[in-house]
Amino acid sequence: MGDMVLGGRYELVEKLGQGGMGTVHRGVDRRLRRTVAVKLLSSVLAHDPQSRARFQREAHAAAALNHPAVATIHDVGEEPHPDGPRPYLVMEYVQGATLAEVLHDGPLSVVDAVNAACAVLDALRHSHECGIVHRDIKPSNIMLTGPDTVKVLDFGIAKAFTETATRITGSGAAIGTPAYLSPEQINGSEIDHRADLYAMGCLLHELLTGQPPFRGESSFAIMHQHLFAAPEPVSRLRPRIPPAVEAVILRALGKDPKERYADAGQMRAALVDALTQASLPTLQATAPAPTAPAPTAPAPPVTRTGGRTALRDRFRPSLRPSADSALALLGCLLALLCARGRLVDTAHFGWVAVAAGVAGLVTLPWSTRLACVVSWGPVAEAVAVNSELRRAYAGWHHSYVAIAALLALAAACCLVSAARGQGHGRGAGALVAFWFSATASIWYFLDDLHKLFVFYLLLTLVAVAAVSWEAIGLVRHRAGQADTGRPVDEA
Numbered sequence: 001m002g003d004m005v006l007g008g009r010y011e012l013v014e015k016l017g018q019g020g021m022g023t024v025h026r027g028v029d030r031r032l033r034r035t036v037a038v039k040l041l042s043s044v045l046a047h048d049p050q051s052r053a054r055f056q057r058e059a060h061a062a063a064a065l066n067h068p069a070v071a072t073i074h075d076v077g078e079e080p081h082p083d084g085p086r087p088y089l090v091m092e093y094v095q096g097a098t099l100a101e102v103l104h105d106g107p108l109s110v111v112d113a114v115n116a117a118c119a120v121l122d123a124l125r126h127s128h129e130c131g132i133v134h135r136d137i138k139p140s141n142i143m144l145t146g147p148d149t150v151k152v153l154d155f156g157i158a159k160a161f162t163e164t165a166t167r168i169t170g171s172g173a174a175i176g177t178p179a180y181l182s183p184e185q186i187n188g189s190e191i192d193h194r195a196d197l198y199a200m201g202c203l204l205h206e207l208l209t210g211q212p213p214f215r216g217e218s219s220f221a222i223m224h225q226h227l228f229a230a231p232e233p234v235s236r237l238r239p240r241i242p243p244a245v246e247a248v249i250l251r252a253l254g255k256d257p258k259e260r261y262a263d264a265g266q267m268r269a270a271l272v273d274a275l276t277q278a279s280l281p282t283l284q285a286t287a288p289a290p291t292a293p294a295p296t297a298p299a300p301p302v303t304r305t306g307g308r309t310a311l312r313d314r315f316r317p318s319l320r321p322s323a324d325s326a327l328a329l330l331g332c333l334l335a336l337l338c339a340r341g342r343l344v345d346t347a348h349f350g351w352v353a354v355a356a357g358v359a360g361l362v363t364l365p366w367s368t369r370l371a372c373v374v375s376w377g378p379v380a381e382a383v384a385v386n387s388e389l390r391r392a393y394a395g396w397h398h399s400y401v402a403i404a405a406l407l408a409l410a411a412a413c414c415l416v417s418a419a420r421g422q423g424h425g426r427g428a429g430a431l432v433a434f435w436f437s438a439t440a441s442i443w444y445f446l447d448d449l450h451k452l453f454v455f456y457l458l459l460t461l462v463a464v465a466a467v468s469w470e471a472i473g474l475v476r477h478r479a480g481q482a483d484t485g486r487p488v489d490e491a
């Protein structure tokens with residue numbers, strides 16, 4: 001990957017993710033020396049010259065968008081490939097998490113969900129005024145860049161490949177994820193900006209309940225519901241949703257575009273009103289006038305004075321329990337224990353261990369990683385010094401069982417953390433930590449022959465689990481693509 005350079009200019013550094021239309025990489029623009037994100041589209045999708053030309057056209061149109069909540073498009077090009085040229089799009093590299101990732105932690109609070117929706121509606125208002133309909137609004141195409149700010153990704157791509165995808169998959173499904181497709185996208189009618197407002201209704205429903213309004217075993221089942229079924233009211237899934245917010249979602253989900261809001265500005269205003277009605281009197285924001293000219297800055301976010309929201313908390317110190325924070329806390333306690341236990345027989349070690357344990361506890365609310373790094377250092381050192389030597393010298397002692405058990409607990413936490421990070425392409429660090437604590441635990445606990453046997457057994461079990469995990473992920477991914485009627489990217 002390191003030496004893959006597109007157009008003699010964009011060096012692909014690291015794969016960020018994969019979607020139905022291709023892969024996204026973090027890259028470096030060698031000419032301007034800046035980090036960019038490069039979306040390399042599947043050559044299957046861009047097989048015929050017509051759709052490639054359409055892609056160029058749509059990318060040019062989307063590149064004209066100039067709004068803080070829209071990920072800027074820098075360049076577009078084609079890379080030769082044995083299966084046919086592969087179009088690529090160079091865009092602004094956005095730091096943050098997608099709303100899909102945020103939703104892994106559960107639904108958002110009402111204020112957070114409305115904040116995020118308002119920020120997306122700001123971006124849509126701008127793009128609609130420029131004549132561009134997104135057509136693929138969904139959680140994975142929205143990145144949260146701050147507590148009240150978002151960047152909407154993939155403008156212009158869905159339109160370029162709708163026909164091609166339909167032809168290739170033969171499913172009759174337009175491109176876009178079935179969960180967010182408007183009835184008019186499904187039945188092939190004329191589409192306008194109100195298709196994005198329908199997707200916004202689906203998005204808001206999911207932000208508040210954790211699931212889109214229509215779910216089913218197959219794309220067909222989901223699309224059938226979009227066409228004919230009434231959405232389940234959000235209040236049935238989450239009883240304390242303000243009725244006015246629910247009313248906004250239901251209106252956005254109107255089957256006929258005429259039943260929905262006339263434009264994004266109107267829907268945003270309705271959302272702000274809904275919160276005000278829902279006795280959140282400290283709301284400051286007002287919706288921008290729907291007829292105002294295209295803004296270059298987003299309208300003020302919906303915020304509560306002096307209030308703290310769950311989204312805000314993602315960017316601030318957090319004490320939410322997680323496998324990582326449990327691991328960090330355990331490290332701090334063990335570091336303090338190491339200091340007391342005089343496990344390393346030097347004058348300073350006890351003080352260093354106390355300082356590390358306290359530093360870990362102090363930094364824990366800000367960064368579990370930092371707390372882990374600081375606190376686990378003295379623990380690992382104490383274990384390294386003591387494990388083989390002490391046991392050979394002192395023989396069996398019940399306190400070693402306790403230490404080994406604590407290390408085994410740490411190993412289990414690392415494994416849980418690695419498993420949880422797996423879906424986001426993270427967790428490798430936790431796996432390394434798992435091996436350190438697991439082997440230390442085994443070494444502490446067992447004699448030579450047994451410890452090797454247990455290590456081999458553990459290695460086999462972990463390897464089998466990891467391979468199965470990857471295989472399940474692959475099968476699910478392929479099933480998901482088959483479900484959405486999208487081609488599998490061969491990259």
Ligand SMILES: Nc1ncnc2c1ncn2[C@@H]1O[C@H](COP(=O)(O)OP(=O)(O)OP(=O)(O)O)[C@@H](O)[C@H]1O
Pocket residue numbers: 016017018019020021022023024037071091092093094095098136140141153154
């Ligand atoms: N401009 C960007 N900056 C940083 N990360 C990005 C950018 N664009 C995409 N990503 C990351 O790459 C991942 C994959 O994006 P991609 O658009 O390929 O997938 P998707 O949105 O799930 O599917 P689709 O192909 O339907 O849009 C995203 O979830 C996001 O994490």
Ligand SMILES: [Mg+2]
Pocket residue numbers: 019140141153154
């Ligand atoms: Mg995307």
